[in-house]
Amino acid sequence: MRIKPRFSIVWWFFITGVLLLWGFSVGASAEELSIIELEAGVYYTVKKGDTLWDISNRYFNTHWRWPQIWSENQQIMNPHRIFPGDRLRLYHQLWDVPLTSEQPEIPSLINQPVMEARYFVYSSIHRIGFIKDQPVEASGRIALIKGDKNVKKTMLGQDENIYVTPTASTTLKVGDVYAVYRPPFPVYDPDMKNIFGELKNIVGVQYYMTGLIRIDESREGFAVAKIEKAFRSIMVNDILLPYEHRTPKIQLIPGMDNIDGKILMSEEGTGMFGDGSVAFINKGVEDGIQIGQTYAIYEEYKIDAMLDKVDFGSLLILHTEPTTATVLITRSDRSIQSSGKFRSSSSS
Numbered sequence: 001m002r003i004k005p006r007f008s009i010v011w012w013f014f015i016t017g018v019l020l021l022w023g024f025s026v027g028a029s030a031e032e033l034s035i036i037e038l039e040a041g042v043y044y045t046v047k048k049g050d051t052l053w054d055i056s057n058r059y060f061n062t063h064w065r066w067p068q069i070w071s072e073n074q075q076i077m078n079p080h081r082i083f084p085g086d087r088l089r090l091y092h093q094l095w096d097v098p099l100t101s102e103q104p105e106i107p108s109l110i111n112q113p114v115m116e117a118r119y120f121v122y123s124s125i126h127r128i129g130f131i132k133d134q135p136v137e138a139s140g141r142i143a144l145i146k147g148d149k150n151v152k153k154t155m156l157g158q159d160e161n162i163y164v165t166p167t168a169s170t171t172l173k174v175g176d177v178y179a180v181y182r183p184p185f186p187v188y189d190p191d192m193k194n195i196f197g198e199l200k201n202i203v204g205v206q207y208y209m210t211g212l213i214r215i216d217e218s219r220e221g222f223a224v225a226k227i228e229k230a231f232r233s234i235m236v237n238d239i240l241l242p243y244e245h246r247t248p249k250i251q252l253i254p255g256m257d258n259i260d261g262k263i264l265m266s267e268e269g270t271g272m273f274g275d276g277s278v279a280f281i282n283k284g285v286e287d288g289i290q291i292g293q294t295y296a297i298y299e300e301y302k303i304d305a306m307l308d309k310v311d312f313g314s315l316l317i318l319h320t321e322p323t324t325a326t327v328l329i330t331r332s333d334r335s336i337q338s339s340g341k342f343r344s345s346s347s348s
Helices: 003-040 052-060 063-071
Strands: 042-045 087-090 119-121 130-132 140-145 161-166 177-181 185-188 202-207 209-219 222-230 239-242 249-251 260-266 278-281 294-303 306-320 325-332 340-343
Touching: 052 063, 052 087, 161 209, 278 306, 294 325
Parallel strands: none
Antiparallel strands: 042 087, 119 249, 130 202, 140 161, 140 239, 161 222, 177 209, 177 239, 185 202, 209 222, 260 278, 260 340, 278 325, 294 306, 294 340, 306 325
């Protein structure tokens, strides 16, 4: 008679342990699945008549997310030419929530305690460009696709092997990674024009990143490289600059008081832009601008002799130079144009 109680107790502990382990395993699997789903997103097959503009609006409730879709689907060489049967990967975004004074903490993926600091995750931080007040010396340039003898191909894609030539002051070493940019071109103050209506005041030069390359072979006078990432169509004569890693996790910090400036242009050079677009502003480190600050986008209204300023959006500082900065439009209730205005937010 003593055996039964012992036998029952042993089995009770055994069954309880199995259930606990099974429950932990199910919880861990569900947790792992949620992480995979968040990172992987979903796939969409392009249908006849589809455009990135329409797909963006259908899945993200805004047309202006199309540059992000394009950047994350590197098999699409031209965003204006997609075809039925193309598969697009639509990523979930941690930065879909507008940045406001009451923005919640970004939730932890594994239910860790929320940190006091607030962060904003921008997965495409590694591909943004910038404006410098003066051109900088390039490390080299793309000369030709390897093996391209008959037809001089000028537009290059990911995984292609290319020839690059260094500048006199640069040695291209095997294993080094370089960022590829379009040759810099001037950026003007959109409000400064001459009597003929032509822009006249140069703010700086734009560096438009097209991809990343890695040096595979170093020879006398040139090197062989592989295109590791093609963010846009890479072209012959694009220049090389040393690659500087940027973290996609941006700590949010208070903006400066009494800042009032201009949005110079969008990175893509479009006349109108909005949510999710990368743009440039005419304030930089010398003005107290830092990565992680947020500012309000506003519009002026004249009422008789009065002037009213109405906020309709917000921007986040992604990269800084001495006199300019690269920003992300995190919210815009209407289209933005070059010469848009931004200022210190009341919540900064």
